[in-house]
Amino acid sequence: MRRVTCMKISIITVTYNSAATLRDAIESVLRQDYGDWEYIVVDGLSGDDTVGIIREYEPRFAGRMKWVSEKDGGIYDAMNKGIGMATGDVVGILNSDDFFYDDNVLGRVAEAFEADKSIEAVYGDVRFVSEPDLDRTVRYYSSAKFRPRRFRFGFMPAHPSFYTYKRNFERYGCYKTDYRIAADFELLTRFMYCNGIRTKYLPFVFTTMRTGGASTASWRSNLLLNREIVRACAENGIRTCLPLLFLKYFVKVFEFISPRKRL
Numbered sequence: 164m165r166r167v168t169c170m171k172i173s174i175i176t177v178t179y180n181s182a183a184t185l186r187d188a189i190e191s192v193l194r195q196d197y198g199d200w201e202y203i204v205v206d207g208l209s210g211d212d213t214v215g216i217i218r219e220y221e222p223r224f225a226g227r228m229k230w231v232s233e234k235d236g237g238i239y240d241a242m243n244k245g246i247g248m249a250t251g252d253v254v255g256i257l258n259s260d261d262f263f264y265d266d267n268v269l270g271r272v273a274e275a276f277e278a279d280k281s282i283e284a285v286y287g288d289v290r291f292v293s294e295p296d297l298d299r300t301v302r303y304y305s306s307a308k309f310r311p312r313r314f315r316f317g318f319m320p321a322h323p324s325f326y327t328y329k330r331n332f333e334r335y336g337c338y339k340t341d342y343r344i345a346a347d348f349e350l351l352t353r354f355m356y357c358n359g360i361r362t363k364y365l366p367f368v369f370t371t372m373r374t375g376g377a378s379t380a381s382w383r384s385n386l387l388l389n390r391e392i393v394r395a396c397a398e399n400g401i402r403t404c405l406p407l408l409f410l411k412y413f414v415k416v417f418e419f420i421s422p423r424k425r426l
Contacts, residue, residue: 170273172200173251173329177241179207181259182216184373187297189220191262197270203248205241206232239338239346246332255326257370264290264368272326275365283360284327286320287367293374301374306364311356314348315401317392317408320355320362322347324369331360344384345391349398357399 176188192202202224204217214232221228229248235241246254253276257263275285286309291302306320313319335358338346354360389408396403 171251173249175245204230349395
């Protein structure tokens with residue numbers, strides 16, 4: 164067990180018909196060796212056994228889980244609900260089909276914030292896997308080289324590794340619900356570029372993600388993503404255009420061909 168600290172971390176998981184993967188997310192939270200956290204699950208009235216799984220695990224959290232199941236306005240509206248329910252100093256998102264890479268992710272996040280009180284957010288790396296072999300990395304997303312000027316080209320830190328003080332959501336706003344895919348990109352540009360919060364890259368894997376997210380489902384979703392990125396940049400004072408964004412795919416291909424580690 165890591166040393167006791169006074170920093171509480173709120174982890175938010177948004178669910179909708181997530182019964183097939185939710186157990187992995189929940190188990191990875193329960194395994195964290197850092198003690199001061201709470202877990203918030205926001206469900207959008209799932210029609211499968213998602214709520215049954217939440218109820219099954221709730222006693223194991225010994226009062227550190229809060230959840231709600233009700234109709235919402237989409238994934239970003241649900242994330243905002245979770246932020247509103249959070250009582251922690253720091254907030255992070257764990258998607259319902261993802262799970263923490265190892266047992267000391269939250270401990271290292273807390274240590275980074277405590278080591279430098281001027282830091283307002285941290286971020287790191289994520290790894291992608293696909294069924295049935297969840298131990299084999301098929302893509303590695305490193306945030307090591309990210310700089311705010313790279314927002315212009317459509318790059319951003321790995322959103323599932325982004326942890327920031329709750330007060331920043333109160334100060335700068337939450338996710339914009341009129342975005343369908345890129346509200347996470349917009350929020351990061353607003354926090355990091357427009358308002359210049361001080362961030363730190365932590366060189367480790369935060370989260371294991373399953374492939375097949377909404378933004379990569381088809382060429383149409385990719386086009387929508389990039390159009391929303393153009394809009395997000397414009398709203399936050401960054402000049403860009405669609406042709407400039409398409410250049411990022413020449414870089415992203417190396418995430419598949421030569422991942423830094425086969426973890």
